[in-house]
Amino acid sequence: MKAATSATASGDRQFSVHVASRVNQVVLGVGIIIVVFFILFPFFGGTPMTRRLVDFLSLLALSQLWNLMLGYAGLISVGQQGYIGMGAYTLWLFADVLHVHPFVGVIFAAFVGAIIALPSAALVFKLKGGYLAIGTWVLAEVLKTVVANIKQTGGGSGVTVVAARDMEVSVRIQGTYWWALGATLIAIVVTYLLLRSRTGLALKAIRDNDLAAESCGVNLWRTRLYTFVIAGAGCALVGAISAIHVLFVQPAAAFNINWTAYLVFITVIGGVGTIEGPIIGTIIYFVLRETTAKYGEWYFIVLGLLAIVVTVWSPRGIYGYIAQKTNFYVFPLQRKLRIVGRTAASQEIAAEGGEVAG
């Protein structure tokens, strides 16, 4: 979120490029306070609330990455549960079979997620739009079926993550919490930095017009692949965290399509194609969950209906609406160019242009 300013002088032409405004510096300050609050939370927040926040942060990280794929690269995946499940099982494998400390195993899970994403992309990128969505779902089903049929992983009834269970409770909860917080911050920071980079320019160009983007030299396939792999790694990471969190890994739960359902609701309601959208969406989702989850299915029905209403009548989502009205972004991405001085030649052109326009 730092204001990136670059001033260059070539000849007597001077210019600078800004991304953030002064308001953003204030926002950055507030942001740091919020992050510090979250870091310190386990020390004063109490165990039940800390545990809840693990869910909150996990979903925030997941939806942020899902939004990166959908909102910029135009890839709609409904198979993210495949990576989440594989992350959970990878964690179990590293922690209980290879005896790596669970909090280190989480990192391996992320790698496995990225590795799975590579061949998956080669397959599903052959499909377009909606069919790509179902293709990702099939892959998730494949992974689930394989895992559920291997005796060593406990088959359909699943396995306990013994290494995590045997940890001291407070250490486990705090560690899980910080990992979840870390995953969220990584997801947001990676997304933000990616969007601020050259690749981010490509992603925004693809979002607006993919043919024109390719004609400007953007490698469509590779740019899409980046987001797919990042999302795969991130989802596996969160899956691993959840395995430590609930101590138990079972195919039906780890590979559950509901994971993706949450991501869809959160992102669509919050606002696709903005970093702020998934944050707002996750907060709304949690408020809803805390108030209506006791009504069981009703809570899913309400979420589903909400997503339907937003998709049809306000497709930009809540933050999209806010941004349209205020043009304010907590995470500024727009590069603003200020030309300070001009060459004589360019002033001439400017004068001509002025004449014509007038």
Next chain:
Amino acid sequence: MTKALETQGLRKSFGGVLVIDDLSISVDQGEALGIVGPNGAGKTTWFNLITGAVHADGGKVLFQGKDITGLSRHERCRQGIGRTFQIPKPFSGMTVFENVLVGATHGRRMRERASYGHCVEILEMTGLHDKVNVLAGSLTLLDRKRLELARALATDPSVLLLDEIAGGLTEAEVQELIEEIRKLQATGITIVWIEHIVHALLALVNRITVIQFGRKLCEGDPREVMSSQEVQACYMGGTLA
């Protein structure tokens, strides 16, 4: 000398309709070639085949002597083929400056910081310097056309394909555009220009090729070609003026 651009026996049909029929055209280094022909003659499709937006059914595209028929779109751009679209396709959610940055950082493969100067130069040259921070989606038609040009230039093309870039502009705007394109040609960029506004073409190009029914009808000196009976007949359906 190697041709800047050459298509050999290109063929393309959509459905059952043959749109490009054995089309061979070559473009010399540094020349400005005008392409004319009635609507639906296959001019834009020819551009699409050169840039890879559409895949040819047969034939070859050579760029600086190399066969690029099998290359993907972004690779062709990086080789040095820049194009503008007849109906502008701005990245509407990005600013004018960012649109140009995409071309510089991806087409020309520059590092972002290093490309700023290049972009500013292009923005000034194309007269967009007052609108650098405006969202491209809110530009007027003239500015959209300018942005098409700017974005293509940012990719540092050695061959620039212009698709009816003067269409829909006022006479004064057309004059301004011709001046801009003339400056580009002076820097050594090869220009291939599809245009219906004939006097704009005549003011700039050294050679005109006429396309009809996806085939080359004739080519040669601009004024001679445009005043030939044959061309007038195909172009306006007879001798009007």
Next chain:
Amino acid sequence: MSLLEIEAANVYYEDFQALYDVSLKVEEGEIFACIGANGAGKSTMLKTVSGVLVPRRGRLLFDGKPIDHMAPYRRVELGISMVPEGRRVFPSLTVHENLLVGAYRGRPGPWTADGVYDLFPLLQPLKKRQASGLSGGEQQALAIGRSLMSNPRLILMDEVSLGLAPVVIKRIYEAFKTLLDSGCTILVVEQDVQHVLTVATHVACFLEGRIALQGTPRDLTNDQITAAYFGV
């Protein structure tokens, strides 16, 4: 009363205005030609009449009744039919099926599939062929035939000569007479000025979204038309 009356129509593509206060009147039994350069607004005007585009301001009257907010299919019911630019035949349907789809609304009138085959005998042997395999000229004949199947009172033709060989263009223009005889009024948009001027009873020259010149071909000189066409 005019068959079609457009009153000060302003039409936009999102934020881009394509027509500025365009007004015109098409009388029954006319061949009304709209000419002009690319992007002058001729096709936009036709799309507004057929209902694909809706004017932001201004009115459309057909047979004296306002139609500006009527869906395209209702306009077909009233007797407005369009031969779209680029022919747009249904590629996976056979020639005959294309014609049958044209008759979807089932307006009564003189035109039947056989009538179309009489008008364009070249279509007869192609009856069972998929439209995608037809040549450009054959597709254009089919597109016109398909439109006639709805027995229109007003037929809109968008750039019918586009990309066609002169022989084919000639044949299509010859068919205009049969169309008039069957009670159709023709509103045609063309770039091919020469051909259309020989048949038109009224000409409107479009320039940059406005009508720059109107009148009967006899009243207008070539210089006037050239000036309006190129805007010089």
Next chain:
Amino acid sequence: MDWLNQGVQGILLGGHFALFAVGLALVFGTMRLVNLAHGDLTIVPAYVALLMINAIHFSPFYSIPITMAIMFVVGYLLQRGLLNRVVQSGDVVGVILTFGISIVIQNALLLGFTADNERLKAGTIDSLSIRINENLAIGWLPLIIFLVALVVIIGLQLFLNRTKMGRAFRAVSDDQEAARLMGINTKHIWAMAMGVALVIVAIGGVMRGIRTTFDPSFGSLSLIYAFEAVIIGGMGSGWGTLLGGIILGLSQTLGARAFGPPWSILTGHVVFLIILALRPQGLLAKTVTS
């Protein structure tokens, strides 16, 4: 001989898959909408039939025509009231919307019927079979379902090729703007297409309810099988869809025979993925859709 038995069962099963797949393909064909709620919509008719059977105790076969009528109305209204709004907004919006619908349907069914297994009892028919020899027996019910699938696909082809409405479907599929200019009310056609798709789904859904137990979570796999059949066969062809269904059915039953029952579904997925990798346009597709 066991292999032969599995093969026959696979082909019959394929007919059943095709019955679910043609609806998905029809909707995609006419409006380029990928309906993620299609799977859940295949279980709705089974519950509709269940309600009827519980209320008036008649054979589930008699419930089929009523269920078809109900599903037609559901499809028409769903399309006209909701889905038509997004047909032209790009496929991502359609996917999100139908995914939302899918979740709503699934949870509404859970709410109304719990997660318990249900079955539509049709008396003795589900156990009757034609015994060809010692090792090969063809169940009457799977055979009936296969024949119904054949009839439905032939009927759909005839409808699309021979009727005015069917031609309108195809015209809208080819070029919806040109179709509107020919006087076709595309909104009505899309709604009709969804209605017809759900009528077919109704037949398949009730049949499945008679053949096996079902619960509200069956939607995902139904969607996936239908999708796999469509892609294997190649889009836009009824016979391709049937072929796709049969290949998928065979893969599952032969996979079960070769690697054991737990690997049945996975073998189907893998065959699908191989075909996707080698021939993404499908086996019977005429051209690659670009």
